Amino acid sequence: MTIKKIVSVDPSRFKLNEVNPDEFKLIGYTCNECDIFIFGPATNCQKCTNADVTPVDFSGDATLHSYTLIKVAPAGWIGATPYILAEAELSEGPHVLAEIIGVDFDDLSVGIPLKIAYVIHDSDKVATAVYKWQVSK
Numbered sequence: 722m723t724i725k726k727i728v729s730v731d732p733s734r735f736k737l738n739e740v741n742p743d744e745f746k747l748i749g750y751t752c753n754e755c756d757i758f759i760f761g762p763a764t765n766c767q768k769c770t771n772a773d774v775t776p777v778d779f780s781g782d783a784t785l786h787s788y789t790l791i792k793v794a795p796a797g798w799i800g801a802t803p804y805i806l807a808e809a810e811l812s813e814g815p816h817v818l819a820e821i822i823g824v825d826f827d828d829l830s831v832g833i834p835l836k837i838a839y840v841i842h843d844s845d846k847v848a849t850a851v852y853k854w855q856v857s858k
């Protein structure tokens with residue numbers, strides 16, 4: 722049996738620590754001019770267009786901004802359906818869309834605390850870590 726390497730679903734947004742799988746981060750940039758944060762890849766600030774941006778790791782703490790039940794998944798979706806799609810606001814400000822796991826739709830309400838998590842989607846060739854939201858206990 723071969724041990725497969727776990728890869729991030731999107732290394733420009735979700736960073737895995739290959740040595741310690743418990744250490745994972747959403748990543749992005751901060752603008753050195755206006756101090757806003759940007760989720761994911763950026764060459765310029767989304768607010769002031771300044772090119773002086775610095776990579777940052779986000780805390781992974783967020784609040785639930787909006788959510789909906791997806792009954793018909795988009796093409797390429799490899800999880801179960803239906804699923805809950807959540808728009809979460811990171812404590813640093815950016816909004817991040819991801820599935821919310823481990824909770825019933827009726828138990829959700831806007832404003833509850835969330836934290837980032839991930840699940841592994843395993844295929845014949847690769848194990849992919851996909852970031853998800855979960856309710857913060």
Ligand SMILES: [Zn+2]
Pocket residue numbers: 752753754755756757766767768769770771
């Ligand atoms: Zn800026």
